[in-house]
Amino acid sequence: MTIQQVKSVLEKSAPVMLQENYDNAGLLTGNPAWECTGVIVALDAIEAVIQEAIDNNCNLVVAHHPIIFSELKKLTGKNYVERTIIRAIKNDIAIYAIHTNLDNVLWGVNGKIADKFGLVNRQVLQPKNNLLKKLVVFVPVTHAEKLKEAIFSAGAGQIGNYSECSFNSAGQGTFKGGQGTNPFIGKPGERFTADEIKVEVIYFDWLEQPILKAMQLAHPYEEIAYDIIAIENQHQQLGSGLIGDLPKPISETECLGLIKQQFNLSGIRHTAFTGKMVQRIAVCGGAGSFLIGSAIAAGAQIYITADIKYHEFFDADGNLLIADIGHYESEQFTIDLLIDILKENFTTFAVLKTGIKTNPVQYFL
Ligand SMILES: [Zn+2]
Numbered sequence: 001m002t003i004q005q006v007k008s009v010l011e012k013s014a015p016v017m018l019q020e021n022y023d024n025a026g027l028l029t030g031n032p033a034w035e036c037t038g039v040i041v042a043l044d045a046i047e048a049v050i051q052e053a054i055d056n057n058c059n060l061v062v063a064h065h066p067i068i069f070s071e072l073k074k075l076t077g078k079n080y081v082e083r084t085i086i087r088a089i090k091n092d093i094a095i096y097a098i099h100t101n102l103d104n105v106l107w108g109v110n111g112k113i114a115d116k117f118g119l120v121n122r123q124v125l126q127p128k129n130n131l132l133k134k135l136v137v138f139v140p141v142t143h144a145e146k147l148k149e150a151i152f153s154a155g156a157g158q159i160g161n162y163s164e165c166s167f168n169s170a171g172q173g174t175f176k177g178g179q180g181t182n183p184f185i186g187k188p189g190e191r192f193t194a195d196e197i198k199v200e201v202i203y204f205d206w207l208e209q210p211i212l213k214a215m216q217l218a219h220p221y222e223e224i225a226y227d228i229i230a231i232e233n234q235h236q237q238l239g240s241g242l243i244g245d246l247p248k249p250i251s252e253t254e255c256l257g258l259i260k261q262q263f264n265l266s267g268i269r270h271t272a273f274t275g276k277m278v279q280r281i282a283v284c285g286g287a288g289s290f291l292i293g294s295a296i297a298a299g300a301q302i303y304i305t306a307d308i309k310y311h312e313f314f315d316a317d318g319n320l321l322i323a324d325i326g327h328y329e330s331e332q333f334t335i336d337l338l339i340d341i342l343k344e345n346f347t348t349f350a351v352l353k354t355g356i357k358t359n360p361v362q363y364f365l
Pocket of ligand 1: 286327
């Protein structure tokens with residue numbers, strides 16, 4: 001098994017194209033062609049984790065946070081990022097980061113948090129725009145099935161848990177071949193009317209090239225008539241944050257107690273109690289202040305996240321309870337999620353959970 005195969009499995013769960021534009025997810029060091037000798041999974045690929053990989057004969061570190069995040073212009077070892085990269089490169093350790101792309105899938109970082117509360121009716125809190133496009137292609141009736149087969153295989157026609165979705169309408173297409181043409185039916189210089197099917201499918205933007213290629217290979221015409229249309233639909237399972245319901249309402253103090261216990265916390269920073277019962281819960285692992293408004297709009301009674309600043313706590317404004325449970329703490333189960341995906345797909349090498357608590361935040365109690 002190569003590093004590339006591990007990368008492909010992870011990217012099937014959380015396509016790298018789903019990362020935010022400020023992010024740097026993907027393979028950060030190493031060569032995709034290397035044979036994978038073992039994987040260490042961590043939230044942060046810091047120097048100690050690279051050493052742990054070396055000690056355990058694992059040449060791949062899969063981390064949630066990209067160790068190279070901002071511009072890296074020198075590699076002299078003057079800070080922890082440079083030292084980590086130097087140690088990784090010197091020891092042929094690949095570092096792979098799966099960051100906001102894993103935040104942006106409903107079954108990712110936030111799905112794992114939601115599991116801890118048994119949340120039902122789960123939805124993305126802020127669905128993503130501009131991920132979907134539509135292909136409209138005109139194909140002779142005789143080749144419609146073959147063409148659909150090809151574009152479905154390339155990933156077109158996926159809506160939620162449904163695949164091979166298309167709309168098909170019959171009609172007539174006309175064409176007249178000019179000089180030097182060799183029309184599939186009819187003769188050059190004469191207008192021909194062909195029985196055609198108009199096939200409409202939606203697809204993820206990043207699958208456009210393979211889908212168009214599949215369409216071209218399966219279509220019999222020299223010149224293919226097709227339209228690519230940008231659509232405004234939001235994708236309901238892709239985006240930031242998650243909202244869901246507890247099976248039954250509990251009090252605010254019970255809810256904080258439950259969080260404390262499930263996440264093994266020594267304390268929680270939170271806003272004033274609103275006095276409401278809690279059933280609808282919004283979550284966002286890691287820095288989530290940008291979703292306070294969405295959590296309120298979605299009718300959440302509590303918003304569980306991290307990295308809330310002083311003035312942002314005021315934004316709760318009596319509408320809901322904000323619980324800041326700590327960045328590392330909120331994402332701690334992401335490691336298990338990644339381990340589960342890897343173990344399910346690979347049995348030929350070890351997949352280990354880091355033994356290092358990489359949280360840079362300490363609490364003096
Ligand atoms: Zn994070």
